[in-house]
Amino acid sequence: MEPIIRVTDLGKKYIIRHSRRSRYETLRDTLASRAKRLLAMADAPKREEFWALRDISFEVRPGDKLGIIGRNGAGKTTLLKILSRITEPSEGRAEICGRVASLLEVGTGFHPELTGRENIFLNGAILGMRHREIVRKFDEIVAFAEVEQFLDTPVKRYSSGMYVRLAFAVAAHLEPEILLIDEVLAVGDAEFQKKCLGKMGEVAGQGRTILFVSHNMGAIANLCPRTIWLEKGEIAFAGSSHEAITKYIARGAEAQGEAVWTDVETAPGNENVRLKAVRIKSAGGVTADVLIDREIEIEIDYWNLKPGQSLYTGVQVRDKLNSIVFVSVNWPSANLSRDEWAGKPLPKGLFRSTCRIPANFFNNESFSIDVGITNARDEWQDINGNGVISFVVHETGEMKKEYAKGWAGVIRPKLAWSTNLLNEDG
Numbered sequence: 001m002e003p004i005i006r007v008t009d010l011g012k013k014y015i016i017r018h019s020r021r022s023r024y025e026t027l028r029d030t031l032a033s034r035a036k037r038l039l040a041m042a043d044a045p046k047r048e049e050f051w052a053l054r055d056i057s058f059e060v061r062p063g064d065k066l067g068i069i070g071r072n073g074a075g076k077t078t079l080l081k082i083l084s085r086i087t088e089p090s091e092g093r094a095e096i097c098g099r100v101a102s103l104l105e106v107g108t109g110f111h112p113e114l115t116g117r118e119n120i121f122l123n124g125a126i127l128g129m130r131h132r133e134i135v136r137k138f139d140e141i142v143a144f145a146e147v148e149q150f151l152d153t154p155v156k157r158y159s160s161g162m163y164v165r166l167a168f169a170v171a172a173h174l175e176p177e178i179l180l181i182d183e184v185l186a187v188g189d190a191e192f193q194k195k196c197l198g199k200m201g202e203v204a205g206q207g208r209t210i211l212f213v214s215h216n217m218g219a220i221a222n223l224c225p226r227t228i229w230l231e232k233g234e235i236a237f238a239g240s241s242h243e244a245i246t247k248y249i250a251r252g253a254e255a256q257g258e259a260v261w262t263d264v265e266t267a268p269g270n271e272n273v274r275l276k277a278v279r280i281k282s283a284g285g286v287t288a289d290v291l292i293d294r295e296i297e298i299e300i301d302y303w304n305l306k307p308g309q310s311l312y313t314g315v316q317v318r319d320k321l322n323s324i325v326f327v328s329v330n331w332p333s334a335n336l337s338r339d340e341w342a343g344k345p346l347p348k349g350l351f352r353s354t355c356r357i358p359a360n361f362f363n364n365e366s367f368s369i370d371v372g373i374t375n376a377r378d379e380w381q382d383i384n385g386n387g388v389i390s391f392v393v394h395e396t397g398e399m400k401k402e403y404a405k406g407w408a409g410v411i412r413p414k415l416a417w418s419t420n421l422l423n424e425d426g
Helices: 027-040 076-083 116-126 131-145 160-173 190-205 217-223 241-252
Strands: 005-018 046-060 065-069 091-096 100-103 178-181 209-213 226-231 234-240 258-260 273-282 289-291 296-304 311-318 324-329 349-357 366-375 380-394
Touching: 005 076, 046 076, 046 091, 046 234, 065 076, 065 217, 065 241, 076 091, 076 100, 076 209, 100 160, 116 131, 116 160, 131 160, 160 178, 160 190, 178 190, 190 209, 190 217, 209 217, 217 241, 226 241, 234 241, 258 380, 273 289, 273 366, 273 380, 296 311, 296 366, 311 349, 324 366
Parallel strands: 065 209, 065 226, 100 178, 178 209, 289 380
Antiparallel strands: 005 046, 005 091, 226 234, 258 273, 273 296, 296 349, 311 324, 311 366, 366 380
């Protein structure tokens, strides 16, 4: 079977200009630099080549489901933009045989002045569909997007959630041969994301070709048998999704039991609150390697910079596929112990919040931790604490004696069981 997508030695280069002039200059500096430019052009900007993609080659056959993973800035979106004919490559070739629908960012291809109804027909026409084909799918699109009430409203007045729901519905229902999807599902809520992933699975089952960029390793593993891992614009690995994800996680999320910021001016946070440290403690010390039968403490040190504000601290624990295992916040309703400072007006100063996780809670696996701080008005402070530390839970063998094959799942709590004789004769 001939490939439906063939990428050969693809590269995309950008030119970055750096001025040698300092950002802040006195009048004397300005006059002096102008004199130098007149004499020797010493202040000419420096040109630097930046390769967003380099030497990318792969093939996709009809009906394939290909995942694309990598860190931010690895070149994933640039690759999809080239395949969508939005951006031209600097070198190499990208050959595509078939009708392509792209969902690269919220509202891609929408005209802001047109209504939702008009944009559905416009996008269908762009895809080369006949009017009767669009009419046949129209009701399904509207029902999926849940925008019936605003169908005749210009899309420039849509919220980001409405925008992405309609954009996804159009891209998925108008029956392209190839569907290119970037990490846009993060805009929607959990229910919508589940709905979209279900629709993508349905589309995949119909034999259409999908290229799916995502940071959700679980979604990639479930939808795509094959995955490409991009690293700094190059293919670091291409093969089975399981192997690609395992290598990517191992490379990008080495266990780190402590992160410390000594300068309050540059630490993650804002004018209200900044992080000083986040650490994992177990068996009396800081560690990234935790035994399964030992208690874990997550310590969060932070500077409260605005006296009188009330703050709550929270953690979000993720597994090796970046799926959320659980969230915990020191709200009184979600706290097993008493926290005397939670929700109270805080003086300016350095605070430490500690979350205790019992022994025999996690399964033997790798985990990472996001940190968040919220005020009493439920407004999360942007402290950029995602994936700030990580740790690995190691099997001690205690429960392996009973079940040698290993326990499924990401948590493995010891729970209370009891058995009683109800009737000796049955």
